Amino acid sequence: MRDALPIAGTGLxxxxxxxxxxDHxxxxxxxxVLHGAAAAAGLVVPWLVGDLVAAATGGGENATIDRLAAVIAACxxxxxxxxxxxxxxxxxxxEVVLARLREDFVDEALTLPIGVVESAGTGDLLTRTSRDVDTLGWSVRFAVPETVVALVTAVCTIVAALLVGGWVAVPLVLGVPxxxxxxxxxxKRxxxxxxxxxxxxxxINATLAETVEGARTVEALGLGDQRRERIDADIAESYAAESYTRRLRTVFFPAVEIGYLIxxxxxxxxxxxxxxxxxxxLAELTAAVLYVRFLIDPVDRLLNWMDTLQVGATSLARLLGVAEVPDDRVASGRTPAGEEIELDAVRFSYVEGREVLHGVDLELTAGERLAVVGPSGxxxxxxxxxxxxxxxxxxGAVTLGGVGVTELELDDLRRRVAxxxxEHHVFVGTVRDNLQLALESPGGTDDDRLWAALDAVDAREWVGHLPHGLDTMVGSGGHRLTDAQAQHLALARVVLTDPHTLVLDEATSLIDPRAARALERSLSAVLEGRTVVAIAHRLYTxxxxxxxAVVEDGEISELGSHDELVARGGSYAALWKSWQS
Structure with missing residues (x-):
C-alpha cells in the first residue's frame, strides 16, 4: 500500500x-440569535396550551379560550x-465556509512536493478532492445548520421546562447518564x-486508477486476474471498515432512543x-409533559446529525491534513550569483537503501546545451x-549560481528553471487560457505574444485551423487535441515562461520523428542563449x-562533445553506430 497523505490531528x-x-x-x-428567537416563539406554545387545557376543563370563558388560540397561532x-x-x-x-475550505485545500494541494504526491499516489489525493469535499459539503450545508437549530432548540426547551417548575429537572436528569x-x-470509536x-x-481509487491507466500493460501481460484479486481485496477491506462503523451506529442509536424516552x-x-x-x-403538568416531549425532536436530530458530523469531521481532518505535509525545501533568502548549475557528489534514492544515483558530478555553464543519454532506468x-x-x-548538492535549488522559493525557482x-495536461478552457497559465499577469497579454509562442513550436498552423482559433474550448468536453498537439501547447507555455534553464525530458517523444526534428530546430532558435538539458533517446538531439553526458547505472560514464565521444569508441559511440544503422 502506498504512503497515504497525513490526517490532521484534533488540535489542528x-x-x-x-x-x-x-473570522465569522x-x-x-x-x-x-435567529434560531433562538424561532425556538422561543415555538416554546411559548406548550405553556399556552397548558393554560388552554386548564381554561377548557375549568369552565373558562370562550373569549379567554379564543384569545389563547389566537396567540398560539401568532406564535x-x-x-x-x-x-x-x-x-x-x-x-x-x-456555503461561505465551504468555499473558503476548498480554496485553502487547493492552495495547499498545489504546494505539495511532487515526491510526496507520487509516493501517496493519485488515489488518496483524488478521494480527498472528490469524496471528502462532497461529504464535508453535505455536513456544512445540512448537518451543521441542523445541529445548530437542534442545539439552540434543546437549550431553550430545557430552560422553558424548568420555568414550569424545578421538579422537571428530576425526570430530565434521569436520561442524562x-x-x-x-x-x-x-x-471514542x-x-x-x-x-x-x-x-x-x-x-480502491488508487487501484482502479492504476489498472485503467495501465490497461494495455495489464492486457498484454495477462494480469487481469491479479488486478481483479487486488480490487476484490480492497473492496473487502472497505466492506469491513463500513461494517465496523455500521455496528457502532446499531449500538449508539437504540441506546440514545432509550435515553430520551426516559x-x-x-x-x-x-x-x-x-x-x-x-x-x-393540570396546566403545569400539561406544559411540562409537552416541553419534555418537544425535547425529543431536537435531541433526536442532534444525535442523528452527530453521525454525519463525525463523517464530516473525518473529511475535514483529511483535507486539513494536506497542510501537514512537511515542506521539501527551506528558502534561505540567498540570490543566485549566476546561472551556472553544478551537481557535486550527488546521490539520490527514491526508497531508502536503494540508490538511483551514485556520486554524480556535473557542471553546466550558462547557455550550454547538454544532452543526457543512456539506457532506460x-x-x-x-x-x-x-x-x-x-x-x-x-x-551531495545541486546548486544554481552557488545556491542550492531547494533553497530557492518555488516561484523564484520556476522562473529560472523549467x-x-x-506527460502533458490540457486544462479545461480555451487555447488562450491554456497558454496564459504560464504568465504572471495573463489578463494583459496580447494575442501577438501568444501567436509568437505558437510560431516558435510550429503550432500556429493547426491552432489557426481550430473552429475558433485561440478561443476554441479544449480539455475535457472540449475540442480533443492529439498527444502531439498537447505537447505543442506545453512547449509554447515554456516559451512564454521564458526560463533561463530548461530541462526537456523526452518532451517531443509523442511527436512524429521528422516533425520532432523540425520542432527542435525551431526551439533551438527560440532558446538561443539559454541553458538546455535535453534527456532524449533520439540521438540527433x-x-x-x-x-x-552518458548515464549508466546511476553514474556519468562519459562526458564530452558528440565528436569526442564518437572518436573515443566507448558506450556513446556504440549507441551512435546502432542509431545510424
Whole structure:
C-alpha cells in the first residue's frame, strides 16, 4: 500500500474551527440569535396550551379560550418566519465556509512536493478532492445548520421546562447518564472507524486508477486476474471498515432512543404524583409533559446529525491534513550569483537503501546545451528532476549560481528553471487560457505574444485551423487535441515562461520523428542563449548539443562533445553506430 497523505490531528481541527468562528463571529451570532428567537416563539406554545387545557376543563370563558388560540397561532406563524430566515442565513454561512475550505485545500494541494504526491499516489489525493469535499459539503450545508437549530432548540426547551417548575429537572436528569455513556462510547470509536473507512476508499481509487491507466500493460501481460484479486481485496477491506462503523451506529442509536424516552415517562409519573398531592396544577403538568416531549425532536436530530458530523469531521481532518505535509525545501533568502548549475557528489534514492544515483558530478555553464543519454532506468530523468529542483539530493548538492535549488522559493525557482516532460495536461478552457497559465499577469497579454509562442513550436498552423482559433474550448468536453498537439501547447507555455534553464525530458517523444526534428530546430532558435538539458533517446538531439553526458547505472560514464565521444569508441559511440544503422 502506498504512503497515504497525513490526517490532521484534533488540535489542528479545533484550531481551524476556532479560526473560522473568529473570522465569522458576526454571522454566527446572527444565526444563533435567529434560531433562538424561532425556538422561543415555538416554546411559548406548550405553556399556552397548558393554560388552554386548564381554561377548557375549568369552565373558562370562550373569549379567554379564543384569545389563547389566537396567540398560539401568532406564535406558530412567528416561529415559521424566523425559522425560514435562520435556515437561510445558516445555508449562506455554510456555503461561505465551504468555499473558503476548498480554496485553502487547493492552495495547499498545489504546494505539495511532487515526491510526496507520487509516493501517496493519485488515489488518496483524488478521494480527498472528490469524496471528502462532497461529504464535508453535505455536513456544512445540512448537518451543521441542523445541529445548530437542534442545539439552540434543546437549550431553550430545557430552560422553558424548568420555568414550569424545578421538579422537571428530576425526570430530565434521569436520561442524562444513558445519553452521556452512549455518546462517549460512540465518539471514542467513531473517528478511527471513519478514518479507516475513508482510507479504504482511497485505496480502491488508487487501484482502479492504476489498472485503467495501465490497461494495455495489464492486457498484454495477462494480469487481469491479479488486478481483479487486488480490487476484490480492497473492496473487502472497505466492506469491513463500513461494517465496523455500521455496528457502532446499531449500538449508539437504540441506546440514545432509550435515553430520551426516559424523561417523558419520568415526567408523566413524577408529575402525576405531584398533581395528585396537590403540589402542581393540570396546566403545569400539561406544559411540562409537552416541553419534555418537544425535547425529543431536537435531541433526536442532534444525535442523528452527530453521525454525519463525525463523517464530516473525518473529511475535514483529511483535507486539513494536506497542510501537514512537511515542506521539501527551506528558502534561505540567498540570490543566485549566476546561472551556472553544478551537481557535486550527488546521490539520490527514491526508497531508502536503494540508490538511483551514485556520486554524480556535473557542471553546466550558462547557455550550454547538454544532452543526457543512456539506457532506460539509468537515472537520466532523476538527474533532470534534481536540476529542476523537483526534489533535493539524498547526499551531495545541486546548486544554481552557488545556491542550492531547494533553497530557492518555488516561484523564484520556476522562473529560472523549467522542467518539461512527455506527460502533458490540457486544462479545461480555451487555447488562450491554456497558454496564459504560464504568465504572471495573463489578463494583459496580447494575442501577438501568444501567436509568437505558437510560431516558435510550429503550432500556429493547426491552432489557426481550430473552429475558433485561440478561443476554441479544449480539455475535457472540449475540442480533443492529439498527444502531439498537447505537447505543442506545453512547449509554447515554456516559451512564454521564458526560463533561463530548461530541462526537456523526452518532451517531443509523442511527436512524429521528422516533425520532432523540425520542432527542435525551431526551439533551438527560440532558446538561443539559454541553458538546455535535453534527456532524449533520439540521438540527433545529442548530435546538436554542446556536450553529451552518458548515464549508466546511476553514474556519468562519459562526458564530452558528440565528436569526442564518437572518436573515443566507448558506450556513446556504440549507441551512435546502432542509431545510424
Amino acid at each position: 481541527l479545533r484550531s481551524y474551527l476556532r479560526q473560522v468562528a473568529r 463571529r458576526r454571522a454566527l451570532v446572527g444565526i444563533v 406558530l406563524i412567528a416561529q415559521t418566519i424566523l425559522t425560514r430566515y435562520a435556515r437561510l442565513r445558516s445555508a449562506v454561512f455554510g 444513558v445519553l452521556w455513556l452512549a455518546t462517549r462510547w460512540y465518539l 467513531a473517528r478511527d472507524g471513519y478514518i479507516r473507512e475513508h482510507a479504504s476508499y482511497s485505496q 424523561p417523558v415517562a419520568g415526567t408523566l409519573l413524577f408529575g402525576g404524583w405531584l398533581m395528585a398531592e396537590g403540589s402542581i396544577t 539509468a537515472g537520466k530523468s532523476t538527474i533532470g528532476r534534481l536540476i529542476a529542483g523537483i526534489q533535493g539530493p539524498t547526499r 522542467l518539461l516532460t512527455q 545529442a548530435h546538436d548539443a554542446d556536450r553529451v
